Amino acid sequence: MAGNGAVTRNTLRQQIADALRDEVLAGRLPPGTEFTVKQIAEQYEVSATPVREALVDLSAQGLLESATYKGFRVRVFSVADFRGMVEARSLIVDGIFRQLVERGTAAGATERLVSVRRRAEEAMRAARSGSLEVLIGYDLRFWRELSGLVGNAYITEFLHRLRVQCWVFAVPHLQREAQLGSALWSGHSELVDAVTRADANEVHRLVHAYNQHALDWAAGLEEAGA
Template structure:
């Protein structure tokens, strides 16, 4: 019988490798279309093949890797049309969250509001500074705090997946923009959304969401030449 501690360590290692590779994809260091194998990742992280294989399967299930039969994996390449569709889906589901019955998102507990505010402040600060790596990290955490309020794992997981995919597509274009154009171009309305939620103002929250998604799409279409 396998000791419980060994199972925990193995599962933790699998998750750590998956998280590390996801961060590499989000940062654009593992580029769209790039081929990777179990062996090279195992060598890179100094671990056995088993947790690496499991981590790559997990990332494939998340839509971040494509399986290449007998060859390994390739980083999934999203298109501008994918991005448009994802933004549209994100908008529909986010607005649905605010219109829920009951509308949990506009009646958060004090601790949840504090956490949301903290993530929003960090994301907004990074957006103003043009710090893309920090922005992606805190933007994901910010929206995770918001969608977590509704207590529906299916919706939370869907929105997390879409947001990650959106950033994976957008980051290379944002990195390719000139330094002069990046600072100030990122959306900076995180705290407006927090304040709308705090006021229990559904209409204002919905308008912030629409503005955010419209801004994101217009910016990426412009940078992608779409």
């Protein structure tokens, strides 16, 4: 019975963490929003223990931070933070694609590329139509599955957390964009094609363009005083 209770609690902990992460990524819990364990427990009608554990998990992922009176706050990232994230992810992604192109993919990757391509197509359509919340879901899955082709779970998980943080910063600003479609990168399918062909030059060009797109967008925010 004790084991079953632990499994249930851990499952609930993950469900609460996932739900809160989705709320943050959708902009329904904007940066700076404060709340307590008690408030979240009442909202989801659960006990405090799995809520506290979920909030500690999200804090460890860099999405929350301690607030006044032992509560939590959605972390506020600056433009400088975002630039640092882009630099970090560019180094990781560069390494991932260098391995994919030069050394090949992990076993079973051919079948997984089919799934990656589907994610890419959905992400591309969402980006071009300006469907931000839909894009975020497919974009995160796309990069998780694509980075997973190298067969290193540590790299995949680190990149995923970094990308979630990038979206946490970007969402409030993107929601105010008048022409959202033009502000979103949509080169997912081109990137999968280049990886499939093992075209190192094209992969490098696309990844560079992707990172530069993010940096140019951040520079525009600074100029606008965001």
